[in-house]
Amino acid sequence: MDKSFDVPERLAVKGVTRRDFMKFCGFMATVLGLPLSFAPRIAEAVAAKRPTVVWLQFAECTGCAESFIRTTYPWAADIVLDVLNVAYFETIMAAAGDQAEQVLDDVVNKEKGKYIAIMEGAIPTKDNGVYGQIHGKTFLEIAKKVGQNAAAVICVGNCACSGGVQAAAPNPTGAKSIAEATGLKTVNLNGCPPNADNMVATVVHFLLLGKLPALDDKGRPLFAYQYLIHDNCERRGHFENEEFVKEFGDEGAAKGWCLYKVGCKGPETHNNCPIIKWNQGTNWPIGAGHPCIGCSEPGFWDNMSPFYVQKS
């Protein structure tokens, strides 16, 4: 690769200044909980190499891929396109059919142990996995083969991390998480979907330090999932004062009181939503007066529902 073709220059073409780029790196340092002095190292890591990434999609809704392209600054999506060599990603790739299959085979065979596999979606395992197929192969076969040969497997979204919606009772297709279905160790970015900023931060961490971030007991990066929603919630004061929304549309709702009694699962949910919010800090569920549904916890469709009823 032409070394002079560095990221800040590539971005300049798209109207992104070097200052903007450094701002992004500073922001990434913050998300990762690193001191700001790390920003230049992040810039260097991001600019130096283009590691190959394959993004596989199984039993899913593409919400995680969509979340990914809503990166924190408008130019972060460009950075990702430029920084990584995203060889296989059905949502955006030009190649189709046999030619697409060829690309994936080439990565698995020629870049063994060097590529990052990002996986979205659960694996249906009932009846040998016939409920999900690509190119005549079951998701189960594909996940095993691509996952076993990858340097790291990063699961994005609750489906890949924990089975997600199709694994909710009665789980008609025997859907399982990537780790359960393949036996591989995975980094789990839970959430339905996970926040784009946390996805980018995980990849940057890998590029910067050459290893994956520290994880909790569910495989979730601590930098994002060590916090309880409840502990950082802007409505926490109302909880302490026992000022609750009793019904949607009531006086409490009009005053922005605590949503605990209309079903908020914030006290049991680990994520950094109140800290970084969503869509460039535009809003987040509780900010829109809607209870947290606990979507970054495994099994939330069963364990956290009914969503509009206070958990006893």
Add this chain to the structure above:
Amino acid sequence: MARVVVDPIPRIEGHLRIEVEIQNGKVKDAWSSGTLFRGLEIILQGRDPRDAHLLTQRSCGVCTLVHSLAGVRAVEDALKIQIPPNARIVRNLTHAAQNMHDHPVHFYQLCALDWVDVVSALKAEPGKTADLSNAVSGRPQSKKYYEGLKGKLKAFVDSGQLGPFANAYWGHPDYKLPPEANLMAVGHYLDNLRQQVHAAQMTAIWGAKNPHLQGHLPGGVTVIQQLDADRIAHYLYMLKEQIAFIEEVYIPDLLAVAGFYKHWAKIGGNKNFLAFGDFAEGDKEPETFYFPRGAILNGELKLAPVDVSKITEDVSHAWYEGDKPLHPSVGETKPLMGDALKGAKPDTNGKYTWLKAPRYEDKVMEVGPLAQCLVSYVGGNKEIKENVDGALKKLQVGPDALFSTLGRLAARGIKCLVNAKRAEKWTMDLIENIKKGDTKTFTSYKLDESTSGMGAGLADVARGSLGHWINIEKGKIKNYQQVVPSTWNLGPADAKGQKGPVENALIGTPVADPKKPLEILRTVHSFDPCIACAVHVIDPHTNEVYKFRVS
């Protein structure tokens, strides 16, 4: 005779396989297969009806909030809840923002590469590209900009790591754009990545986040404290930015591309179209819909009325039990499992997909922006009529051109623009209501163990007509069914042998090189497939609940 299988079809939502038979350089027959089954309707049974919209929203993360919209409407219909005007407006505004996100992303990220040859852009002369962008684009760029863009593109290609552009059909003889138009389009492909981030922010203003909003619920919307001047101004400011992008970049690009591909105005058409209509501007539905409800039959530009009770679903070529088309009220749906499924390998003489075949009055119907545009054109929406007539005039083609792959792409852009402009009016309506002191966004209702009812939630969304049917018994979901746009469009043949819309549209398509079936991608992508939600199980009105044996 050659059989060609394209699997995976990239740049769609979900898992789709297309098989075609080619004879004398043309598609003679086609089979569309959805290759993933998730079973969401079964999972919905027994749950709290208020939770349905959150779960069904996970049908699809691309057209994200639309299933939430249909889900809350189904419960409201079942429980006879009338939502307040502000809730209706807020839903319209978030839904409109979703379309402003979805349609340009479809054009640039999902289908542009079928028409734009990225490699050919390397041959472009930057000066000439600047001239072209001056002539056709509302956002002309300088020669210097295109020198830079071309230089970087060259370095990207020279790096040997082509990322998402690797191994595609570049150089195919039916790529017709001159190098300069290809280079201009590459610039706009990148611009759209930014534009879509802002469109997503607009749905988050009152919908909390995107994808998968949290702001709807049966009875209305959760925002009330947040309906303030600051957020309304935020939305309005961003709306102006979106309209500018659609008018200055998206529409001119559509027309420019169409100008070079006029032969595609005769390929890939259908004759019957269905639109449920949407965007109510008052309490009466469908009478106050901005995009009206109706059908177009036999390719005649005449409005036919729609009776939703005439919808049936046929499973003769899908992996379900049953052999005759049934009305949902008497139907029963059983997915094949275990040995009966035979590995779910597509058999073009038998069963080959997880999608059922919805029919209206036994007819194959296309749904989507083209159907919405055609029905609006004859149904009294004057903004649609003006824009459609304007586009036809610019391209010097007659209304027949609408019934094609190209017409489908053009209609999507036109609908997007008209929808976005109307959102300005809805925002003003919201301001007027608040000025009058009306801040109500939620209607109370009772839901307990004594509650029962059946309802339908209809919507006309990014990919077409969407219906959710719910049956509530003793306060819980007894049955739930989604009949979604991509099931209408990408479903299989029925028992009568009538091919589904995408299959029918593919028949007759010229294929220059069976090893590089670019032409197939063009027509398939023009439907904007969204397959994850197109796979279904349970019938809405039957009392027979099929129980899975979970092994």
